[in-house]
Amino acid sequence: MAFSGDQPPPPPPPHIALLPSSGMGHLTPFTRLAATLASHGCHVTILVIHPMVSSAESHHISDLLSTFSTIHSLHLTITPLDIPGDPFYLQCEAIRRSPHLIVPLLRAASPPLSGIVIDISLASAFLPATAGIALTNYIFFTSSATMLSLYSYLPIYITNKTTSTIGDVEVPGVRLVQKASVPMALHDPEELFTVQVLENARALVQANGVLVNTFEALEPKALMALNDGVVVPGFPPVIAVGPLKQLLLKKKLVFPWLDEQPERSVLYVSFGSRTAMSVEQIRELGIGLELSGVKFLWVVKTKKVDKEEEEVELEEVLGKEMVERIKERGSMVVHGWVEQEEILKHGAVGGFVSHCGWNSVMEAAMHGVPVLAWPQHADQRVNSELVRRSGLGIWVEDWSWGGEEKVVKGEEIGERVKELMDNSVVRSSAVKVTAEAVKAVGDGGSSEKNLAEFIAKLKV
């Protein structure tokens, strides 16, 4: 037996680069992944592409880098596209056009990279480019595994279909996704956005694996069908590593007001980082919240991008009387950014009206907060169906969606809010979802094991 002094030194920790796309819905899971990998001893470098679209993104990146000295960054300024369109989408497109700028940075990284994790919306641009420098590449799919199954199956569905538009999609081994739940932006196969999604989806087979912020007990069917090649033959391993834990950044101001509220009495209302409802719908939502008689903490968003000061005052949107009444009756309405996960983990919060962006769903799952799903765009109906099926919450399917003109009336909203807050069945099923989520990321849990295997592969 060799003496310890003769043993070869342990392999150096893997060096992993992370390449997120734009918007908090993408940046948040990437920074959580960065912290998780760093806490497992990996050397992590995040690519930061300037200029960023929103202030929330810039603040988040600086908070990350100032909190974690072991997470490094590579900065690159690119020229924004000067064409009309959704600013987050345009930024993503500008990054997609920049492999010639980004790949040299990756090649020059020190210590040399063991692998890269690329945002799904950049897949078709960066999988061939990174393979070209023999860099092991993984994709991070920033939504649910069920959405990944729909996304990756779409090219096969489109090749096989006999009609010119998209209809209901039966995802093999997973479930039927009704046309109404297929993201509106994907209904026309000729649209640029759809063409790009299809390119990304087709490129996935080139990846060494696909990471997803979910856990096996929540989406066993989708994960199994993807990993068994039932959805797409030859699909790379799908690695469930969630729910990724909240970043514990420098102390954040929450709402001391919450500390004064009884356990599980407060409803939290938010539609994510980029969804602004119509003024008419915002007012009806206010009426509904008041009618419910429940105390609430409501985040109102009137603009998609938060860059400048919110130019409209809350009073202008809700009316002075409503804003005053809300305060007098002991509820809260805020305009702008809040620390959502700090709120969701507070014991006073007993319900969440959510658009069901995937990060919000994972945060509700982690903290056992029952959800009233009100999807607005993109993958959110697919996610809402999961929320209902898993028992994490309820979903009223016929509420407005995808930019429909329809306004949901306050009376109906109020009734559903009461139904959520008084519902002991949903409360206890949400608690069960949380128990599974906590187990998955705990010692020996499925996500923890998957993550350890992923890191071990990068070491060799």
Ligand code: UDP
């Ligand atoms: N978020 C937050 N404060 C806000 C709005 C959003 O902390 O005022 C966070 C939220 O906790 C989540 C992310 O931003 O982690 C939003 O991602 P999600 O997938 O829920 O929705 P999106 O904003 O992409 O529609």
Ligand code: UDP
């Ligand atoms: N979209 C939108 N508002 C939202 C979320 C998405 O208009 O709150 C649009 C987006 O511009 C794109 C489509 O919906 O045309 C699909 O969005 P994506 O899948 O990129 O969603 P993300 O993960 O970026 O929120």
